[in-house]
Amino acid sequence: MKNRWSFKITPVRVVLMGLGALGLALMAYRLAFGLGSSTNLSDQWPWGMWIGFDVLTGVALAGGGYSTCLLVQVLGIKKFTPIARSAMLTSLIGYLLVMGGLFMDIGRWFNFWRPFVSWGYHSVLFEVFWCVSLYTTIQLLEFGEIATEKVMKPWHGLVKKVLPVLFIIGIVLPTLHQSSLGSLYVIEVGKLYPLWWSMLLPVFFLMSSFFVGPAMVTVESALAGRAHGHRPDYSVLQSLIKVSGYLMLVYLGLKIYDLYSRGVMDLVFRGNLEGNMFLLEMAAGVIIPLIICFTPGWRSTRAGVLSFSVLVVAGVIINRMNVVFTGMSGYMGGSYFPSWIEWGVSLGLLAIGVLGYLFVVENFNILPHGNKAEESINAPSGERGYRLSPSGKAY
Amino acid sequence: MVPKGVLVDITKCVGCGSCTVACKLWNNLKYDGTPADGKDAALGAESWTAVKWVEAPKDGETVWRFVKNQCLHCHQPACASACFSKAIKKTADGPVVYDEKLCVGCRYCMLACPFNIPKYEWDKSFPRVRKCQMCAGRIAKGETPACVGVCPAGALTFGEYNELAGLAAERIQKGGYINHIYGEKEAGGASWLYISDVPFKDLGFRTDVTTRPLPEYSESILKLTPAVGLGWGAVLTGIYVYNRRRNEIAREEGEKNKK
Numbered sequence: 001m002k003n004r005w006s007f008k009i010t011p012v013r014v015v016l017m018g019l020g021a022l023g024l025a026l027m028a029y030r031l032a033f034g035l036g037s038s039t040n041l042s043d044q045w046p047w048g049m050w051i052g053f054d055v056l057t058g059v060a061l062a063g064g065g066y067s068t069c070l071l072v073q074v075l076g077i078k079k080f081t082p083i084a085r086s087a088m089l090t091s092l093i094g095y096l097l098v099m100g101g102l103f104m105d106i107g108r109w110f111n112f113w114r115p116f117v118s119w120g121y122h123s124v125l126f127e128v129f130w131c132v133s134l135y136t137t138i139q140l141l142e143f144g145e146i147a148t149e150k151v152m153k154p155w156h157g158l159v160k161k162v163l164p165v166l167f168i169i170g171i172v173l174p175t176l177h178q179s180s181l182g183s184l185y186v187i188e189v190g191k192l193y194p195l196w197w198s199m200l201l202p203v204f205f206l207m208s209s210f211f212v213g214p215a216m217v218t219v220e221s222a223l224a225g226r227a228h229g230h231r232p233d234y235s236v237l238q239s240l241i242k243v244s245g246y247l248m249l250v251y252l253g254l255k256i257y258d259l260y261s262r263g264v265m266d267l268v269f270r271g272n273l274e275g276n277m278f279l280l281e282m283a284a285g286v287i288i289p290l291i292i293c294f295t296p297g298w299r300s301t302r303a304g305v306l307s308f309s310v311l312v313v314a315g316v317i318i319n320r321m322n323v324v325f326t327g328m329s330g331y332m333g334g335s336y337f338p339s340w341i342e343w344g345v346s347l348g349l350l351a352i353g354v355l356g357y358l359f360v361v362e363n364f365n366i367l368p369h370g371n372k373a374e375e376s377i378n379a380p381s382g383e384r385g386y387r388l389s390p391s392g393k394a395y
Numbered sequence: 396m397v398p399k400g401v402l403v404d405i406t407k408c409v410g411c412g413s414c415t416v417a418c419k420l421w422n423n424l425k426y427d428g429t430p431a432d433g434k435d436a437a438l439g440a441e442s443w444t445a446v447k448w449v450e451a452p453k454d455g456e457t458v459w460r461f462v463k464n465q466c467l468h469c470h471q472p473a474c475a476s477a478c479f480s481k482a483i484k485k486t487a488d489g490p491v492v493y494d495e496k497l498c499v500g501c502r503y504c505m506l507a508c509p510f511n512i513p514k515y516e517w518d519k520s521f522p523r524v525r526k527c528q529m530c531a532g533r534i535a536k537g538e539t540p541a542c543v544g545v546c547p548a549g550a551l552t553f554g555e556y557n558e559l560a561g562l563a564a565e566r567i568q569k570g571g572y573i574n575h576i577y578g579e580k581e582a583g584g585a586s587w588l589y590i591s592d593v594p595f596k597d598l599g600f601r602t603d604v605t606t607r608p609l610p611e612y613s614e615s616i617l618k619l620t621p622a623v624g625l626g627w628g629a630v631l632t633g634i635y636v637y638n639r640r641r642n643e644i645a646r647e648e649g650e651k652n653k654k
Contacts, residue, residue: 033520035517042517043505074634074638105501106499107502107515107522167635176620183617187473187476187506187610190509190604191506
């Protein structure tokens with residue numbers, strides 16, 4: 001009975017498989033026939049949904065991996081241990097999807113390896129490219145710890161030995177590229193609307209990718225909990241989002257200082273598209289969550305934790321969209337709306353990611369079950385696999 | 396080689412469009428329907444230069460002016476600094492050239508350019524970035540760019556960059572021009588310079604371009620990378636080792652107490 005593999009087929013998963021298959025077919029079409037015939041990109045809008053959402057937003061939302069790693073593995077905050085593995089897995093899958101999205105977006109994809117040998121080190125994108133590639137590799141190796149509990153077991157000891165090194169590199173690299181994604185837009189000086197353009201863009205991107213981490217972990221735990229009939233531990237999540245809260249206070253303060261010092265504060269309340277989108281981003285994504293977070297009676301409730309998290313995630317998505325689209329539209333002119341193929345590929349990638357997550361969770365020891373999580377490393381493998389909840393419910 | 400440049404004198408251009416034809420012929424560009432000369436003239440993947448007819452106010456009346464547009468070949472090009480595979484380079488002669496062999500197709504150059512010059516072959520399976528190469532091959536042989544060679548109105552002057560800047564200043568001093576050499580300071584300076592008798596803003600030029608070279612913005616941040624990476628790595632390692640040692644001690648003491 002050792003090394004059983006299971007993957008329960010449910011109606012939701014069939015739909016996801018359909019979306020994934022459609023996505024793969026559309027990706028093949030795009031690779032064969034080019035960007036013009038599959039996307040609504042143009043000379044006016046050279047970057048669209050795949051860069052704006054799949055890559056820029058995707059990397060930010062995958063920030064839960066390195067932030068949790070920092071809290072649990074380096075700072076040694078033990079109470080967050082139960083969520084460490086699922087945060088890491090989401091991050092890994094997120095980065096694999098980002099790589100997929102990026103590969104779809106580059107026009108001369110057969111040349112994707114060029115920056116490894118032709119070093120355009122003066123480009124921010126060069127740093128992003130190297131860091132994201134290396135970090136994805138590091139995460140795959142980190143996952144090796146979980147994988148070797150079930151397959152290729154003789155390697156387990158070795159992987160455990162190098163883990164500390166992986167953890168530290170695996171925090172340094174995201175710190176660099178999360179901020180670099182913001183630096184990408186520093187060269188848009190005079191083009192990107194002043195509410196967003198700032199020399200502090202890298203700091204803002206880094207901070208938001210960090211504080212969205214716990215929120216993403218919460219949203220994901222709630223969803224995974226529902227799908228697997230397992231109840232996430234809200235006391236852990238509650239103290240986790242407090243970490244976000246403190247960082248968001250600093251973020252808000254820095255934003256206000258930045259707007260004030262650049263003398264663009266008045267742009268916030270102009271009532272134009274940019275001003276209103278900025279207000280939405282800050283109010284829904286930062287200020288309201290902060291109120292929830294620091295009102296004691298609210299954060300301790302399940303609804304409070306969930307609303308905080310959903311709002312913060314939405315806020316970061318709106319922020320990235322504002323930088324890529326709202327903030328650039330005044331200069332770029334014209335209009336852009338993703339084609340159905342762009343949607344299809346993005347949804348397909350997402351569906352594949354969700355299926356991958358479900359598969360791994362079902363076959364490896366990711367989610368905590370009772371107090372098993374801590375000792376399971378030394379237990380025989382047959383007992384370690386994912387077990388369905390007592391009700392046997394699985395979506 | 397001494398860096399070369401081109402001075403465009405807008406007061407002399409008659410809008411004939413010869414330069415756009417010469418450009419297409421020399422660079423083997425197709426006629427794809429995008430007008431290269433006229434009111435709707437625009438740059439495109441197959442139109443590396445375009446002459447736009449603009450109605451501009453001057454001394455209380457409306458006058459026609461003809462604005463030749465193409466890559467300005469910045470001294471410190473944002474596009475080249477944005478390229479992460481070195482597919483775009485500034486040559487010693489002046490031209491900013493593109494090498495399709497190295498291009499990954501990320502299009503960051505298009506976003507980085509402060510003048511919106513690079514265009515893309517959207518309809519191709521493996522598109523290239525397209526823009527004026529300043530006829531780098533001709534310049535290397537000591538010839539003028541194709542467009543300059545055919546201009547019948549004397550609107551385009553090719554020469555050593557330093558001399559052109561002097562020539563532009565000389566003409567402005569003689570009168571009949573506004574006191575602005577476009578391209579001298581914009582984006583930190585470019586190999587192509589413009590002089591005009593009506594304000595550049597009225598001709599559709601982007602006049603809010605920063606005078607600081609754009610690559611400096613990114614470089615001022617990128618240069619921090621090694622320090623941030625190593626410093627942060629060292630801090631994390633320190634904390635990690637400290638926490639592990641502390642746990643070990645706690646465990647040893649726990650065992651002692653048990654005994």
